[in-house]
Amino acid sequence: MSNPQLNHDIKDLIIEALGLEDISADDIGDEQTLFGEGLGLDSVDALELGLAIQKRYGIKIDADAKDTRSHFTNVATLAAFVTAKQAA
Amino acid sequence: MEVPQGEIHTLITFNISQWRAWAPGLQSAAHWQQWSHGERAIDAGEASPDVSFLPAMQRRRLSRLARMAFAVGWPLAEGLAPLPLVFVSRHGETPRTLEILSDLAAAQPLSPTQFSLSVHNAVIGLWSIMRGETAEMTAIAAEGDGFEHAVVEAAGLLHDGAPAVLLIVAEEHPPAAYSPWITDVPCDYALGLLLTPGDQWRLSLEGDKAAPASEPHALSWLRNLLANRSTFTHTLKDRTWNWQRKT
Numbered sequence: 521m522s523n524p525q526l527n528h529d530i531k532d533l534i535i536e537a538l539g540l541e542d543i544s545a546d547d548i549g550d551e552q553t554l555f556g557e558g559l560g561l562d563s564v565d566a567l568e569l570g571l572a573i574q575k576r577y578g579i580k581i582d583a584d585a586k587d588t589r590s591h592f593t594n595v596a597t598l599a600a601f602v603t604a605k606q607a608a
Numbered sequence: 609m610e611v612p613q614g615e616i617h618t619l620i621t622f623n624i625s626q627w628r629a630w631a632p633g634l635q636s637a638a639h640w641q642q643w644s645h646g647e648r649a650i651d652a653g654e655a656s657p658d659v660s661f662l663p664a665m666q667r668r669r670l671s672r673l674a675r676m677a678f679a680v681g682w683p684l685a686e687g688l689a690p691l692p693l694v695f696v697s698r699h700g701e702t703p704r705t706l707e708i709l710s711d712l713a714a715a716q717p718l719s720p721t722q723f724s725l726s727v728h729n730a731v732i733g734l735w736s737i738m739r740g741e742t743a744e745m746t747a748i749a750a751e752g753d754g755f756e757h758a759v760v761e762a763a764g765l766l767h768d769g770a771p772a773v774l775l776i777v778a779e780e781h782p783p784a785a786y787s788p789w790i791t792d793v794p795c796d797y798a799l800g801l802l803l804t805p806g807d808q809w810r811l812s813l814e815g816d817k818a819a820p821a822s823e824p825h826a827l828s829w830l831r832n833l834l835a836n837r838s839t840f841t842h843t844l845k846d847r848t849w850n851w852q853r854k855t
Contacts, residue, residue, distance in 0.1 A: 538668065538721075539668040539669070539721075540664070540665075540668060541664045541667055541668055542664040543664070560665055564720055564721055564724050565721075567720035567721075568719060568720050568721045571717055571719065571720065574717075575717075
């Protein structure tokens with residue numbers, strides 16, 4: 521179940537938390553790969569984004585959990601993860 | 609460091625083939641000429657230098673101080689690789705330090721990005737990554753005569769056989785919280801020098817006591833250069849650095 525507003529908020533959070541100059545939320549696709557290929561984020565960005573998401577949405581991310589990596593695939597998977605965590 | 613009166617402790621010679629300087633409101637050589645004639649002043653503002661020659665994804669981790677260092681150093685390094693680098697800043701990235709300490713004081717988790725860049729050699733680390741530069745690089749923090757200590761370090765690298773050495777000095781006006789303790793950074797400034805072997809310049813350290821320099825040594829050096837003075841001194845405590853230039 522997709523939530524366009526949440527996707528947009530997460531894109532803004534990515535831009536703000538990672539200091540992405542010259543990029544707007546519209547430049548990031550819902551399904552665009554965030555790390556490595558695609559947007560080109562790196563491992564420090566992953567930690568920073570994880571922290572920003574925990575702060576903004578008041579959720580806890582277990583860095584060691586096996587599926588954490590897949591939640592950070594793209595904006596859509598992050599939004600689904602946030603939605604599921606908040607409902608839990 | 610105690611320097612006995614009348615003794616010469618360091619004597620080095622070198623050439624300075626190019627320089628670049630940046631301060632808010634002053635970018636070009638023409639601006640600095642006007643500054644040296646008292647026709648133009650350094651702004652008090654928060655302006656950042658233009659580093660748009662770097663892709664946005666690389667720029668994003670550069671602090672203001674790093675941008676200042678890159679703005680003066682990048683054009684000087686053009687086409688010269690490998691190029692050893694001596695980076696000197698007494699206080700470093702004080703806004704980042706304050707931000708991290710503020711998070712700690714508020715028992716907030718630290719930003720991984722801020723933490724990963726919270727060492728004095730982070731600026732040269734980013735320089736190395738972005739330029740693919742693997743030559744020797746040094747980050748120095750010294751007292752008010754760090755500029756001269758960096759020149760000594762650069763001269764050592766020239767003596768070791770480097771055909772050229774880049775020297776970058778950068779200081780950022782610190783956040784207000786530090787103002788009772790940091791009194792030697794009246795303004796933001798960065799100066800880049802490209803040093804090569806030669807005897808155009810002589811720098812010696814002498815024990816004579818003289819009046820301390822009235823502005824940061826790097827800016828005083830630039831002012832003397834632009835005024836075509838062939839000798840001048842910079843004194844800090846009992847250390848007098850005697851600059852001489854062949855005319």
